[in-house]
Amino acid sequence: MPVAQTEMPRHLQAQLADRGVRLTEQRRAILQVIETAKRHLDAGCILHLARRVNAAMARSTVYRTLHLLKHHGLIDELDLLHLEGECHYYERELEKEHIHMACLRCGKITEFVSELFHTLKNQLRRDCQYHLVVARLELGGYCSECRH
C-alpha cells in the first residue's frame, strides 16, 4: 500500500526554480553556502563564504537573498538568544524541526528533536485560532562543561 510521501529535501536551487524565481550566479553561490554549512551562519559569514565563490558579491545581495528565501519558507531565521551581538542566523528548513539550546557562557549550540514539541505545535495549531506558520523555540542555559 503506497504511503503518503513527505516532501523530500531537494536542492534549494530546484525549489526556487519551481517557483519561477530567477537564478543568478550570486543566488547560486549563497544557496550553496547555506546548503553546505556545518554550523549556524549569520549574514556576515554567508557573505564571507559566498565571496570565495563570487568575489564581487555585495552585502546587500546577501540580505536580499536571505529575505527572499525566508519569505519562501526555505530557510529559518534564528536568534540563538543573541549570544553574539544582535545578528540573525540562518539554516535550511528541514522536515525534522528542531529546538536550539544555547550555552550562555561558551556559546555552544545544541540541537534537539522532541516529539513533545511536535505535539505541542499540533495542539497550538488546533487551539490558537491562528493559521500557524512559524514556531521558534530557543533555550538558554549552561552546558555540562560550563555550569559550576
Place this chain on the structure above:
Amino acid sequence: MPVAQTEMPRHLQAQLADRGVRLTEQRRAILQVIETAKRHLDAGCILHLARRVNAAMARSTVYRTLHLLKHHGLIDELDLLHLEGECHYYERELEKEHIHMACLRCGKITEFVSELFHTLKNQLRRDCQYHLVVARLELGGYCSECRH
C-alpha cells in the same frame, strides 16, 4: 498542612533592593513603566514613557537598566518575530510563563498559557544536559481576521 509557597510577584523595586542593587530615581521610573505596561514595550517606548516621570532620562540609562533587569532574571526579552524592525520587547517575568503568538499581517500579539509547554520544558530540563535558564517560544501566523 502548609503548602510550599511559590514566590509571589512583588514590586521589581523590592526585588532589586533585596539584591543590594542601588535604586536611583531613573531606575524607579523605568520599573514603574514596566510594571504598569499594558502592552509589549521596546526600549524606545520605555524611554518615552519614563521621560514623563523623569524628563532628563537618557536613552543609555534605559538600555543599561534593561540589561540589569534581564541579568537578574526579572524581565524577559522577546523578539516577537521581528515584526516591527529589529528591536526587542520586554515584559515582567511572571510565574505563569506564556507563549507569544504574533500575527504576521496585523502584528497583533496573543499570549497563551500551555500546560504542555510546561511539560516540554520539564522534559528538556531533564534530558538536555544543560542547566536550563530561559525558554522562549514564539509563534508566527495569521490571526482569524487576517487569514483568508
Place this chain on the structure above:
DNA sequence: TTAAGTGCAAATATTTTGCTGTCAC
C-alpha cells in the same frame, strides 16, 4: 565618602534603501 550610576555624544553593529548599470529568461 566613594563606588556606582547618569547624561551626553560618538561609535558600533546590523540591516535597508535609492539609484544606476547589468543580466537571466
Place this chain on the structure above:
DNA sequence: GTGACAGCAAAATATTTGCACTTAA
C-alpha cells in the same frame, strides 16, 4: 528586449561605550 537583479554608497535603526559629572547608601 525587458523586467528583475546586482553593486555601491548612503541612510536607517538599534544598541553600546568612553568619559566627566552626580548621587545613593
